[in-house]
Amino acid sequence: MDPRGTKRGAEKTEVAEPRNKLPRPAPSLPTDPALYSGPFPFYRRPSELGCFSLDAQRQYHGDARALRYYSPPPTNGPGPNFDLRDGYPDRYQPRDEEVQERLDHLLCWLLEHRGRLEGGPGWLAEAIVTWRGHLTKLLTTPYERQEGWQLAASRFQGTLYLSEVETPNARAQRLARPPLLRELMYMGYKFEQYMCADPSGEVNTNVAFCSVLRSRLGSHPLLFSGEVDCTDPQAPSTQPPTCYVELKTSKEMHSPGQWRSFYRHKLLKWWAQSFLPGVPNVVAGFRNPDGFVSSLKTFPTMKMFEYVRNDRDGWNPSVCMNFCAAFLSFAQSTVVQDDPRLVHLFSWEPGGPVTVSVHQDAPYAFLPIWYVEAMTQDLPSPPKTPSPK
Ligand code: GDP
Numbered sequence: 001m002d003p004r005g006t007k008r009g010a011e012k013t014e015v016a017e018p019r020n021k022l023p024r025p026a027p028s029l030p031t032d033p034a035l036y037s038g039p040f041p042f043y044r045r046p047s048e049l050g051c052f053s054l055d056a057q058r059q060y061h062g063d064a065r066a067l068r069y070y071s072p073p074p075t076n077g078p079g080p081n082f083d084l085r086d087g088y089p090d091r092y093q094p095r096d097e098e099v100q101e102r103l104d105h106l107l108c109w110l111l112e113h114r115g116r117l118e119g120g121p122g123w124l125a126e127a128i129v130t131w132r133g134h135l136t137k138l139l140t141t142p143y144e145r146q147e148g149w150q151l152a153a154s155r156f157q158g159t160l161y162l163s164e165v166e167t168p169n170a171r172a173q174r175l176a177r178p179p180l181l182r183e184l185m186y187m188g189y190k191f192e193q194y195m196c197a198d199p200s201g202e203v204n205t206n207v208a209f210c211s212v213l214r215s216r217l218g219s220h221p222l223l224f225s226g227e228v229d230c231t232d233p234q235a236p237s238t239q240p241p242t243c244y245v246e247l248k249t250s251k252e253m254h255s256p257g258q259w260r261s262f263y264r265h266k267l268l269k270w271w272a273q274s275f276l277p278g279v280p281n282v283v284a285g286f287r288n289p290d291g292f293v294s295s296l297k298t299f300p301t302m303k304m305f306e307y308v309r310n311d312r313d314g315w316n317p318s319v320c321m322n323f324c325a326a327f328l329s330f331a332q333s334t335v336v337q338d339d340p341r342l343v344h345l346f347s348w349e350p351g352g353p354v355t356v357s358v359h360q361d362a363p364y365a366f367l368p369i370w371y372v373e374a375m376t377q378d379l380p381s382p383p384k385t386p387s388p389k
């Protein structure tokens with residue numbers, strides 16, 4: 001027995017009482033790389049739980065109909081000569097970026113599969129659910145000097161959901177996007193079409209194939225989804241995600257200084273995006289000023305760090321992953337109340353720490369009523385096996 005006859009909580013209340021009267025410093029999380037340079041944290045080999053597709057009308061389908069096949073030009077031939085501007089703007093149907101989809105398509109998949117997730121019935125209640133792209137932004141935060149982010153977080157039935165909110169800056173930039181940048185975005189999609197022998201003469205960015213993955217970072221179980229460009233039918237393993245290929249375009253480089261800058265900035269983003277889902281290769285097409293791709297280079301995701309390992313101004317995968325783990329711990333300990341209408345908004349701008357504000361309902365609440373209501377219904381119970389007489 002406790003000789004003082006007090007439970008731990010009761011004793012704490014006495015001591016804590018005067019302290020509660022002091023102004024509590026708002027919690028925040030620093031992002032300085034130097035704070036996160038420990039050993040690489042545990043990261044579970046990502047496994048694919050399933051997939052879904054979005055069609056030309058952005059309608060959800062619980063299958064792989066939008067998955068494309070990697071079919072690069074023959075290596076013995078003359079080399080590529082892709083005109084990335086071909087079809088612009090007349091054969092371009094860009095997705096309506098005013099539509100805020102938040103986690104909806106992923107939640108649609110999750111609703112359908114919640115009853116048969118691996119990891120056991122309690123697994124989801126301990127997990128973090130988000131898009132791969134949101135995790136990518138977390139990974140690169142310690143090195144990012146240009147663009148901030150906001151992540152909305154809600155806890156529901158134990159699970160922590162993270163959904164990005166477009167910052168006022170990002171919105172202003174999107175609405176004022178220069179015509180040349182619009183064309184560059186098209187060119188990236190056009191490259192995918194050339195590399196996938198996609199016969200549709202149209203670039204429609206409503207179409208997407210998304211892989212749903214399970215992993216764990218440190219003590220944080222993760223369920224996230226990411227858009228996958230294509231699968232390589234010739235890959236050494238045809239098992240997803242190791243058969244997947246990420247396609248990128250980049251400016252042709254001519255000087256060692258240009259390559260160095262590419263390794264420091266672009267390769268960091270490419271690494272973060274593909275490492276998370278376990279996509280083993282990124283195939284880059286280098287475009288000249290006229291918008292033609294005449295050379296390709298494959299960057300194995302696990303070798304990207306080698307390009308900056310000896311660079312004082314390079315990036316370090318451990319820093320990225322340790323910061324992400326620290327943010328997830330920060331979010332898990334900040335979002336205590338289980339309430340789908342309550343949002344903790346995590347905000348970050350370069351040069352500062354991650355800060356938090358609290359909101360109820362619109363405009364920040366993001367878990368849709370259809371999801372909350374369906375999840376609140378009892379799961380269909382498994383068929384009862386007749387007990388032996
Ligand atoms: P990425 O890693 O940034 O490409 O994003 P994800 O692979 O995590 O994609 C998540 C979902 O967001 C998919 O349905 C994508 O089609 C969609 N998506 C991808 N990029 C963007 C974007 O720039 N804006 C918006 N609103 N959605 C996007």
Ligand code: MG
Nearest residue numbers: 229246247248
């Ligand atoms: Mg791509």
